[in-house]
Amino acid sequence: MTDSVKYEQDGGVVTLTLNEPDTRNALSPAIVDAIEAHCARINKDMSVSCVIVTGAGDSFSSGGNVKEMRDRSGAMFGGIPAEVRRGYQHGIQRIPLAMYNLEVPAIAAVNGFAIGAGCDLTLMCDIRIAADDAQFAESFMRVGLVSGDGGAWFLPRVVGLSRAYEMTFTGNFIKAEQALAWGLASYVVPKESLLDEARKMARQIAAQPPHSIRLCKKLVRDSAAISLPTHLEIASGMQALAQHTADQHEAVSAFLDKRKPAFKGA
Structure with missing residues (x-):
């Protein structure tokens, strides 16, 4: 069995790769556990000075599990309202807390789709580098939900209030060049050089004290x-x-x- 989030270190740079490509890296309980554990590990390890977060396969992350939404199953979608509340608090909401408390800079290397909670995970990183095929969507309205993972807190801090409202209310997909114009991405690079460009920046950051x-x-x-x-x-x-x-x-x-x-x- 492969790790749900691969942890690879090269010098002062750690690459965390969401590694459930069969679901387009939907944020499963195993991914939540791994991100939280890896962030805690990095905070204790002074040999790490920068983190890259990316996705295996052709997508960064598809966010929540839509089948569980439909079936009203799983920790976040099954049970009575009080149980759902606790499912969020003890489930996916551990990601924004772990990423917020991550002591080193984080770069999101965004490949393909970053949708819903997947989009929000890119917002939790400090810098976003997008492949030229990347698309972002704050897509919760498409499934009748609100952002339960902290995205509504992070999004206006990245793109400003008006564009945050637009992304939230419409659920529109934001392609790479538009993401660059809006400040949602710092750079757009060819998809085949995405990780090389992210590593180049990460090494520059990791060279600091x-x-x-x-x-x-x-x-x-x-x-x-x-x-x-x-x-x-x-x-x-x-x-x-x-x-x-x-x-x-x-x-x-x-x-x-x-x-x-x-x-x-x-």
Whole structure:
């Protein structure tokens, strides 16, 4: 049996590949468990400084299981309302919490379709690189649902309120070039070079001082929910931490010596 989410590390870069292509990587309980476990593992491992999330086969992720919706079965669609509520909280909603708390930058390498909760998973990543055949859809209206996995929180933060409403209310598919124009994707690349381009960016990020990259991510992420004075107080504390790492001293020394730095995660 293959892993539902493959974990592969190359230097400071981990690639997480949703690996249930027979369902177009629908977010099964096994995928939920794996994403949560892998995020916890990465947070503890200072040898990791960047993560790529992608999908096996011809799609990134088809989101929820439509057959379970129809049959009203499974943890998210079966049982009385109280059971469904708990099914979400103890099921798919563990993904946005795990991704939000992921300490290192995450790049979504979006191949093919990213639909519903699959689209939302790309939004939980910090950067999105789309293959030229990629399509995004906040498609919950097509099956009479709301975004139960946090997408309504992430989407306006990525594309702005008006376009978030448009994607939500229409369920329209957003092709790669439109995603680029809307800021939903940072780059559009030929599908055959998608992972190469994602790895190129990931290696550039992973070349930064490990402690500093994690502090920077947290500072940017948390700034949206706090006041400027609170942000500045947190920033000064994080700066004090960064300045007392050996890697920060190495970064300055390498800059002055005009050489490549050698960071040790210390």
